[in-house]
Amino acid sequence: MPTKSTTVTQFRCEKCNAPYPLGADDVIATCPYCGYTFVVGGSEIKHLIIQNKLNPKSVKTAVTKWLALASSKSVGGGVIKDITLEEPTLRWIPIFRVTGQFESYHFGVKKEGSGDNARHIRIEDRDSGEFTEWVIARRHAATFGIDEFIRTLDDRKIKNFEIAHTEGAPVLNSEIDDRDAAKRAHTTRMDRERVELLEKMDKLLDHRLNLNPDTSTYTHAPYWLVRFTYQKGTFRVAVSGATGEILLGELPVTKRYRLKKWFTSIFLLIGSGLLFQVLPYMLLVLFQGSSDSGDIWAIPLIIIAVAGLFWVASIIVLGGALRYEVEVDTEGKERGDRFSITEAIKKVGGK
Ligand SMILES: [Zn+2]
Incomplete structure (x- = not known):
């Protein structure tokens, strides 16, 4: 529990007379000695456990x-x-x-x-x-x-x-x-x-x-x-x-885990760079082969999009290497791992 700035008052149990502190925000309280549970300023309520x-x-x-x-x-x-x-x-x-x-x-x-x-x-x-x-x-x-x-x-x-x-x-x-x-x-x-x-x-x-x-x-x-x-x-x-x-x-977060994220990030960065590099050649090929099909123009656009995606994903994955701890659920899966490749690509690609 985070520390609260609320005041605590001393209170005496109506049933067993034991003194105990009551938080200023308490709406329903339970006596730690006898279990008497009541609405603060009101009457007893039955409750379950x-x-x-x-x-x-x-x-x-x-x-x-x-x-x-x-x-x-x-x-x-x-x-x-x-x-x-x-x-x-x-x-x-x-x-x-x-x-x-x-x-x-x-x-x-x-x-x-x-x-x-x-x-x-x-x-x-x-x-x-x-x-x-x-x-x-x-x-x-x-x-x-x-x-x-x-x-x-x-x-x-x-x-x-x-x-x-x-x-x-x-x-x-x-x-x-x-x-x-x-x-x-x-x-x-x-x-x-x-x-x-x-x-x-x-x-x-x-x-x-x-x-x-x-x-x-x-x-x-x-x-x-x-x-x-x-x-x-x-x-x-x-x-x-x-x-x-x-x-x-x-x-x-261990060294091994960090290293894994570093390598994934670098791999994505290299992938992105390679895609950008093939782009001029791709354009050249497209200009020479005077194809009538309009669809072929989609190819360089897709390459640019994927290269950009890899580039951004590499930065997100890198973020994962800079953390101090990871949160993991019952099955041992990282919770909402926004630094994983799939999550990164999903985020950049808009679902
Ligand atoms: Zn009591």
């Missing part, structure tokens, strides 16, 4: 296994022997489970083919039914891997909250109320739908979502964080106590 599957030992085992897999896929497995894991820490993250009815509508176009053969296909659909949306109940939600955490939650292992279930780990308070939760459920679902729709079409012209929430259940979920050191740096791995899964991790 998602069971924690892990303990410090099993977290370490899972992280060690993941580090081996993830590093071999990106920065090289050699880093493992120089990694020292710190003690894992557990925290209970406040969330709202919002359910209800939804109605959605979208309309857009997908382009098929190119040039004169291009066709615009109309894509339109409406949908309705029941929804369940998990919403983080913190305003300053910069917790590492929190999006992945929320996305992987389900309610199979859920029970009534008791302080004994929290294993003495910090229980974070909610900074939003259930009305805010419903609003957030809408934003979260809208954003996710938008990303999914844009994968299916080129232009999204209309997108509407109507949510009618009927329940909003306050819940705490187990989130583990493990720090590890490699050489002089510290890195993080987030693990879900709800599923036992690795959510997101950082890996140190």
Whole structure:
């Protein structure tokens, strides 16, 4: 959690009389001693807890296994022997489970083919039914891997909250109320739908979502964080106590990884240079062979475009070599690796 500039007041539990601090942004609070949970300035609320599957030992085992897999896929497995894991820490993250009815509508176009053969296909659909949306109940939600955490939650292992279930780990308070939760459920679902729709079409012209929430259940979920050191740096791995899964991790950028990026970049640069060099010869050939076909003029233009693409991609890939760490997901894939060749070319080529 980032340090907040909000003031903290001392508070006394209405139920067990124990004193504890309350954050100025806290909207729903839980007594760390007896578990009494209430709306600040209001009354008690019943709430749920998602069971924690892990303990410090099993977290370490899972992280060690993941580090081996993830590093071999990106920065090289050699880093493992120089990694020292710190003690894992557990925290209970406040969330709202919002359910209800939804109605959605979208309309857009997908382009098929190119040039004169291009066709615009109309894509339109409406949908309705029941929804369940998990919403983080913190305003300053910069917790590492929190999006992945929320996305992987389900309610199979859920029970009534008791302080004994929290294993003495910090229980974070909610900074939003259930009305805010419903609003957030809408934003979260809208954003996710938008990303999914844009994968299916080129232009999204209309997108509407109507949510009618009927329940909003306050819940705490187990989130583990493990720090590890490699050489002089510290890195993080987030693990879900709800599923036992690795959510997101950082890996140190090694010399080997850097070298790989350097070489890829140089290779692209040389490719670009070679293409630019053949261009004059290509033009000469085109002038001499007085072909009537107009299409042949597309060839030098394509060469210029590809050469330019390689040139820009080489710079983007080079950017990857200058980083300090990479973010890697459950399967050991680099998350949104904007420095990879495919991502670079996609970005420059406009999808
Ligand atoms: Zn209490």
